[in-house]
Amino acid sequence: MTLLWELSPNAADTYRITLGDGIEHHTSGPRLSRALQDGGHQLVLIGPDVPLAEACQLAQRERMARPELGVILIRQRLEVSALSEALRSGMREVVQAGDHTALSEAIARSRTLSAHLSGTPESTPGKGRVVTVFSAKGGVGKTTLSTNLSTHLAASGCRTLLIDLDLMFGDVAISLQRDPGGSIGDLVDMIGHLDVQGLESAVEQQPSTGLDILAAPDDPGVADRIPAEVIPELLRVARSQYEYIIIDTPPAFTEHVLSAIDESDLLLLIATLDIPALKNLKVAITTLDALGGDAEARALVLNRADTKVGLTPQDVVQVLGIPIAVSVPYDMEVPASTNRGVPIVVDQPKGAVAEALRIIADQHIRNRMGDPVRDAKAKPTHKRALISGWRR
Numbered sequence: 001m002t003l004l005w006e007l008s009p010n011a012a013d014t015y016r017i018t019l020g021d022g023i024e025h026h027t028s029g030p031r032l033s034r035a036l037q038d039g040g041h042q043l044v045l046i047g048p049d050v051p052l053a054e055a056c057q058l059a060q061r062e063r064m065a066r067p068e069l070g071v072i073l074i075r076q077r078l079e080v081s082a083l084s085e086a087l088r089s090g091m092r093e094v095v096q097a098g099d100h101t102a103l104s105e106a107i108a109r110s111r112t113l114s115a116h117l118s119g120t121p122e123s124t125p126g127k128g129r130v131v132t133v134f135s136a137k138g139g140v141g142k143t144t145l146s147t148n149l150s151t152h153l154a155a156s157g158c159r160t161l162l163i164d165l166d167l168m169f170g171d172v173a174i175s176l177q178r179d180p181g182g183s184i185g186d187l188v189d190m191i192g193h194l195d196v197q198g199l200e201s202a203v204e205q206q207p208s209t210g211l212d213i214l215a216a217p218d219d220p221g222v223a224d225r226i227p228a229e230v231i232p233e234l235l236r237v238a239r240s241q242y243e244y245i246i247i248d249t250p251p252a253f254t255e256h257v258l259s260a261i262d263e264s265d266l267l268l269l270i271a272t273l274d275i276p277a278l279k280n281l282k283v284a285i286t287t288l289d290a291l292g293g294d295a296e297a298r299a300l301v302l303n304r305a306d307t308k309v310g311l312t313p314q315d316v317v318q319v320l321g322i323p324i325a326v327s328v329p330y331d332m333e334v335p336a337s338t339n340r341g342v343p344i345v346v347d348q349p350k351g352a353v354a355e356a357l358r359i360i361a362d363q364h365i366r367n368r369m370g371d372p373v374r375d376a377k378a379k380p381t382h383k384r385a386l387i388s389g390w391r392r
Contacts, residue, residue: 003032003041006027007047047097055091064192072110075095075096088190113197137276148343149357151343153365167220167250183202183215184226199214199241265369266364269301282320299325331348345357
């Protein structure tokens, strides 16, 4: 049953004629709220004569109580301020009055989403796996590994989201030469009622692989306005839509990073053959242990493992006290591919670095998490086609 909040009985009759039976008409917000308490309703239409403030108040209140409920606002004119306020309140779409085709399509999308969400309590996590890539020192290759791992997973047919959690100086978007229209900062106004549509509004997709990217804000000043409580809500929604969520992080235990680690299924710790990086990573591991972190849910990746700098992989194991899961060799083509905006797994797919990265993705992420590699599922990853997509 669809509930309609419309002040004009004549307008309500028009909607019944246009949309068919199954429309329950109410002329006031309180009456509509009482009808919602009876249950069984997944869609509310709010007519153009209802004041915007009242419509937004009802949407925010009812969708917090019923995340699966879809609310569609109908307006005589589509104004930017009204669109922004409506979406912040948790409404799914805003449609112009008289555009019956757009309204029918919006209703269909909302019903599909509600059917997907209904029967799943908000606190029940989805099936998506969260992998956080972390090191306590900058310049060790976290972003390079994050972008390449997520690119390979997406190109293999896995629905994948890459999140840039370096809120002040994130490089994910520029590393992939993307100019995203949204960022994680756009989710702040949706805290408490973030849903799939809200997340999708902030995500940019890479067409050639289907990789979705949630970028860091362009303005570092926005970082201070992003509370850490957005992370669990973001990952709850993301788990329901993606098979894998890869999180790139800054080299510090911020509240956001700690929240992401706490929500993660796997923590990839990145080391290099230099003493400051090892010292900082040792402190980080000790801190994680003190916080009660699961040591079994960590994997150590040694990046640029074959550089001749007076330290060896054996020294790394001795200092950190954990085994190396995968060693990634040094290759001067890696920074060159980054400067071109093309991940090395696409740019040089037969190289040793790409092979090591595929081992991380296939063996230490997919196989380790009970998702064995399925060759039949993989999409074609011809180099020429993918590079063409990255440069659009």
